[in-house]
Amino acid sequence: MTRGQLAEWTGLDASTVTRSLRPLIDDDYLRESRPPPTGRSMAGRGRPVQALSVNPGRHVAIGVxxxxxxxxxxxxxxxxxxxxxxxxxxxSADPATALATIGAVVDELLATSGSARQDVLGVGVGLSGHVDPESGSCRLSAILGWRDVPVREPLADLLDLPVVVQNDANTLALAEHWFGRGRGASTLAVVTLGIGIGCGLVLGDRLHTGERGIAGELGHLPLDPQGRVCTCGARGCLEALAGDTAICELSGCVSVAEAMSAASERGASASSTRAREAFRQAGDALGRGLAGLCNLVDPELVIIAGESAAAFGLMEPAVRESLAVHGFSGISAEVRIEVDAGQEDLWTRGAASLAIRAGVGQL
Structure with missing residues (x-):
């Protein structure tokens, strides 16, 4: 962006923008360059217009x-x-073992990359469940078996680095908004499919975690009071109806990958029919969950991600049908749904985005 564009975007006058940017340019956080041609002539008197961009190599960040x-x-x-x-x-998922393992992984990462510890802006940690970002503790994670476990302070002491902790779906929403399919969308939801079903929300260009850090717990939306018991102890949560465990139980397969293979077989064998029905039921539940999400938040974009995002295609017809029935005022025809099935670095890059956001805010 040019200084003029920044002034227009922020609502500040040009002189304030120029003064504010000078320390960032002097410290090499921002760099100047000629902007690309726009089709209009840049010829004329005065100093050539300079575009500003972040120097990506000024710091590094770690995502866990x-x-x-x-x-x-x-x-x-x-x-x-x-x-x-x-x-x-x-x-072991025991907290002491988990934090020690994180410390060893970070140390190895720095050693093999050749990065100096003083160049690390911070460490972002994403984990499942109810995470309180203010205290940096995990209030409850059924998947990890944790309750009221401090994470940020002991890990910061161990690493001698700033640490920020957040629900993993929230870190993913931040990464998609900054660098991924959500760029340019001011209101979006990232729904993760896997062992659990998570949801990260960006509202008005800001990550929204709620008053106590549990906003977006889509997986624990109660849909069927007579349904399967969820990991949280309640019955009929969306996660219990459409998560990996439900798909495996309904299909009779040991994994979602095996269920996908069975459902993709030609013909109508008993195994393929059962697998297709499993994805249909899971898709119907997911569609009702997405209808509730859309009716409450009205996102511009919903991104399907996570370990089992590749299975969304098998659920999609039922998802669309259910969303059309339960979505209010035709929202099902207007909300965009995109799939990000890429697995490598998806979660960790999200956690690094969290560290970048927190670290830059402290500079």
Whole structure:
């Protein structure tokens, strides 16, 4: 952007913008260059117009995804470009073991990438469940088996680096909004499919986590009081009806990948018919969940992501049908639904985005 564009975007006068930018240019956080041609002549008197852009190499950030069996991490520049990655198996989801494993993964990442610790803007950690970003603690994670576990402070002491902690679906929403399919959309929802069903919300260009950090818990939307018992202990949550466990139970398969293979078989064998019905039922539940989300939030865009996003195509007809029935005032025909089935670095890049946002805010 040029200074003039920044002034228009922020509503500040040109002199204030120029004064505010000078320290960032002097410290090499921003760099100047000639903007690309716009079709209009740039000829004329005076100083040539300069465009400003972030210097992505000024700092690096680390993003960590904590799962029930694996710790994955990436090191990125300020544009979210992955420079290095490392992962390790988690011997136990016990908090002490998990935090120690995160520390070892981060140390290995820095050692192998050649990055200096003083260049790290911060470490973002994403994990499932109810995460309180203010205290940096995990209030409840059924997948990890955690309740009231402090994460930020012990991890910051261990790493000697700033740490920010957030629900993993929220980190993914931030990454999609900044760098992915959600760029340019001011209101969007990222719905993650997998063992759990999560949702990150961006409202008015800001990550929305609610008063206590549980906004977007779409997976625990109650849909069927007589349905399967959810990991949270309640019956009939969306996660219990459309998550990986439900699909496996309904299809009789040991994994969603096996169920996808069975459902894609030609013909009408018992196994293929059962698998297709499993995805139909899961899709119907997911469509009702998305209808509730759209009726409440009215997003411009819904992005389907997560480990089982590749299965969305098998659910989609039922999703669309259910959304059309339960979505208010024809919203099903207007909301865009896109699938981001890419797996590598999806969650960890989101966590790094969280560290970038928090770190830049402290500069």
């Amino acid at each position: 995804k904590l799962g029930p069996s694996t710790v994955s991490a990436v090191l990125t520049d300020l544009s979210g470009t992955v420079l290095a990655r490392h992962a390790a198996s988690l011997a």
